[in-house]
Amino acid sequence: MDNAVYNPNGKIWLFWTNDCTCNILETDEQHITGEIEHVNHINTFFISFIYAKCKDYHRRPLWDRHLNFSNCDLPWCTIEDFNVITSSEEKLGGMPYNMNKSFDLVSVIEACGLTDIGYTGQQYTWWNQRSEEARVWKRLDRAMVNDKWLELMPQTTILHLPSVGSDHFPLLIEIIANVKNNVRYFKSLHCWVHHEGFMDLVKACWDRPVNGDPMWTLHQKIKRLTSTLSNWSKKEFEDIFAIVKEYEEKIKIVEEEVILNNTEESRTQLHYINAQYIKYLKLEESILKQKTQLQWFKKGDANTKYFHALMMGRRRRPFIHKICTGDDVWVQGDHNIASATCEYFQKIFSRHNNKINEDILQCIPTLITL
Incomplete structure (x- = not known):
């Protein structure tokens, strides 16, 4: 490594070669x-x-910095030891896990629009190095990325490497640039139809004339409508999650004023802000329901499942990162995977000398009569 930098308390060290240009934006x-x-x-x-710090209240400044970085237009990845898990499934052994400890992290993941990119390898990244009876395993280390990162580098992968001389397992991240033009599909939100101007907008857009044969006309009208609705949604709904948090802060301020002064003006203002808050909160719930494709859970362990599904709700486009060709030989890279796949099917579909053993067909019951 040709360059290095460390944070103020010396607990994070970053090394890079001269193949990289690294501009340090912030350290704490x-x-x-x-x-x-x-x-x-x-x-x-x-x-x-x-x-991250071990105590939840010590981690809050870190979550604030994440919220600040989420406004960046560049691809962003946040990686390493968060010292907290996001679901009870990420812990093995020890006392039952209290999901209240994870609420801050899960909330930040959703507010920042981050996606956990998953991993290959063993499930847990930390263990307490105790005997079998007292042993605890957790997935404390992870990598999360924003939508811009997924758009440009969707084939990013994380591999959990074996642990050597540490209670943590190293994470190896592989970044592959996406040089192809991805098709971005139109997605509608259920809450649109309840907006008072929705039907008028759709009708006005659809009624605008298009010249050409019927199929061409239909195609052009649908294309125009999707573009119109996308732009309209950005203008009308903006960032629902940010608006809800903004109204929560406003309610706190106005409530304090009502307690201190108790004027009719402050009470009216509080009533109005509460009404707007409920309006946007319902929109937020509607969007989250549709994104996660889950019903709302209200009590018990259902909260654990809901928050975990919420965090993992943003889906990545699936891809084949590597394949095993037999004898534990792994092949990586799009070209190599394609060649190995073609070779495999060419072999099994061109075996002229090998007879097929049909005895196994006797295990399949006959369901079609003569």
Whole structure:
């Protein structure tokens, strides 16, 4: 490694070679965030390297910085030790897990629009190094990315490596630039139809004339309508999650004024803000329901499942990262995977000398009569 930097308390060290240009944007006791360029990569991106505090109230400044970075237009990845899990399934052994400890992290993941990119390898990334009876395993380390990252580098993968000399397991991240043009599909939201101007907008857009044969006309009208609704949604609904948080803060301020002064004006203002807050809260709930494709859970362990589904609700486009060709030989890379796949099917569909053993067909019951 040719370069290095460390955070103020010396608990995070970042090394890089001269193939990278790293501009450190911010360092504090829980993270180092830098803007990175690589000679073999077409995109500029930035990464936050995390070593979070153990106590939840000590981690709150870190979550505030995440909310600040989420406004960036660049691809962003936040990776490493968050010292908290997001669901009870990410812990093995020890006392039953209290999901209240995870609420802050799960909320930040959703508010920042982050997606957990998953992993390959063993499930847990930390263990307490105790005997079998007292052993505890957790997935404390992870990588999460924003939508811009998924758009430009959807094939990013995380591999959990074996642990050597530490209670944590190293994470290996592989970044592959997406040079193809991805098709972005139109998605409608259920809450649109309840907006008072929705039907008028759709009718006005659809009624605008288009010249051509019937199928061409239909195609052009649908294309125009999807563009119109997308732009309209951005204008009317903006960032629902940010608006809800904004009204929560307003309610606190006005409630204090009502308690202190108790004027009719302050009470009217509080009533209005409450009404707006409920309106946007319902929109937020509607969007989350549709995104996660889950029913709302109200009590008990259902909350654990709901929050975990909420965090994982943003879906990535699936892809084949590597395949096993037999004898534990793994092949990576799009070209190599395609060649190995073609070779495999060419072999099994061109075996002229090998007879097929039909004895196994006797295990299948006959369901069609003569």
